């Protein structure tokens with residue numbers, strides 16, 4: 001969370017970010033095969049979700065393992081809102097976000113009294129409860145949800161119906177990713193960011209310097225839930241179907257968390273980094289080897305997670321940063337003047 | 345007379361199961377005063393601090409701060425009202441730098457990070473730890489952490505500062521340094537309660553002192569007079585090896 005000493009100058013990392021952004025925006029123009037764009041969209045949404053999870057799981061350090069539930073709520077609300085003729089799924093998406101925040105509030109209130117593992121388990125329990133409700137009923141409040149079959153979204157191709165073809169989705173999700181990074185950066189560098197870091201490392205000391213610990217945890221959880229829900233709404237319109245096994249699946253919640261932790265939770269770029277690397281590996285293998293890789297992927301994640309937690313708790317991102325600093329240190333020995341302060 | 349009492353603790357008791365860690369204790373702190381709180385290990389001093397700062401809720405009794413009862417309030421509310429504390433066992437935010445630790449304390453009254461940073465820098469300057477500002481909490485030594493904790497508490501701009509054994513674990517040279525710092529803080533006019541086993545600190549800084557023993561208040565007087573109290577002589581001679 002340290003700031004660079006030369007904060008007014010344009011650092012190399014700003015140029016790097018700009019280059020990355022330009023590259024990301026040009027990608028569909030350069031690589032036009034639908035197969036690659038398909039993978040890119042999936043990877044981007046995982047970058048987005050991991051960044052959203054990072055707000056509660058990384059910055060606030062609260063391991064909300066079942067937070068994928070908000071992806072599902074956002075998806076279902078947006079789809080049902082349109083299907084039942086209330087209006088555009090865009091409005092449904094915002095409503096899904098609001099409803100997710102309401103759930104996050106109600107669920108988290110008692111959960112935040114629990115610490116560590118118990119908090120994680122409580123969020124998982126909520127995910128399972130919601131999935132079984134969706135699986136168990138064919139309609140909810142008179143709206144057709146078709147239980148385990150899920151809902152097909154009729155293709156119209158109209159942007160009002162949140163449909164714009166592959167390239168369109170790519171850009172929409174990319175913009176969402178940029179937005180969530182901006183939001184994360186604002187949180188990180190503001191009072192809230194410092195408070196969440198304090199809460200993450202020492203809740204007792206945090207409360208005796210005037211931090212309302214439950215309130216700040218709740219804010220982080222609600223922002224995270226809102227962002228997850230928006231992503232859910234958009235992604236299912238890309239898939240043209242919403243299935244409880246997908247959006248309320250435990251796997252999705254776990255994947256988001258794992259990408260974030262392996263990439264570097266509590267850092268701005270860690271979740272993006274993790275989702276990019278693991279997402280690309282995962283999607284490529286899935287396409288090459290079919291669905292047989294699911295157990296293989298789980299085993300791979302398990303091993304990777306243990307290694308990261310044991311040897312590099314800052315994730316791949318900080319590992320890379322340390323390497324770069326080492327290389328820099330051994331190249332130029334005038335480090336006494338430009339002391340590199342890590343910028344998470 | 346009662347309006348100059350900034351803190352009044354009245355018949356305060358804290359039980360842990362069968363143990364009365366604090367037993368019917370009534371004390372007060374005057375505005376601008378430095379108060380010493382002494383007593384053998386396990387006397388209940390830290391427990392008393394924990395109740396005043398809202399970390400623990402008393403079993404019975406009241407604590408009044410600036411005319412308001414606070415024994416049911418939460419720790420962050422009490423901090424906002426103007427009571428700051430340090431911990432006997434240091435509690436840094438390990439992933440934050442020293443400056444950020446103090447900055448986090450300043451944010452309560454200065455919500456803009458830039459303002460809080462300025463306040464924090466002024467305080468760590470006063471405490472002589474500016475050169476460490478970019479060191480992470482996890483890498484600081486004990487004396488640095490003790491100073492950081494004082495700085496972090498001061499950053500919340502308290503009216504009352506509770507210092508829990510800031511000298512413990514320091515070598516004699518470090519103690520002299522820290523005593524000077526505490527003198528500086530006292531001169532700002534803030535009200536202070538000091539828990540300390542090192543008698544020199546109490547003799548130098550305190551205007552008045554209380555003695556606790558096994559949860560009970562056994563003496564209240566000037567530091568000099570308190571030292572002559574039979575119970576104090578008994579417990580401190582018995583503990584000399586610890587105290588110095």
Ligand SMILES: Nc1ncnc2c1ncn2[C@@H]1O[C@H](COP(=O)(O)OP(=O)(O)OP(=O)(O)O)[C@@H](O)[C@H]1O
Nearest residue numbers: 360363365383384385386387388389390391392432
């Ligand atoms: N959270 C707790 N649960 C149970 N017992 C406790 C708790 N906190 C303190 N005690 C007990 O209460 C008594 C008073 O402890 P306290 O820490 O207040 O003593 P102290 O005067 O600060 O001692 P020291 O000089 O060693 O710091 C001790 O017997 C201690 O074991």
Ligand SMILES: [Mg+2]
Nearest residue numbers: 389390391432
């Ligand atoms: Mg103590």
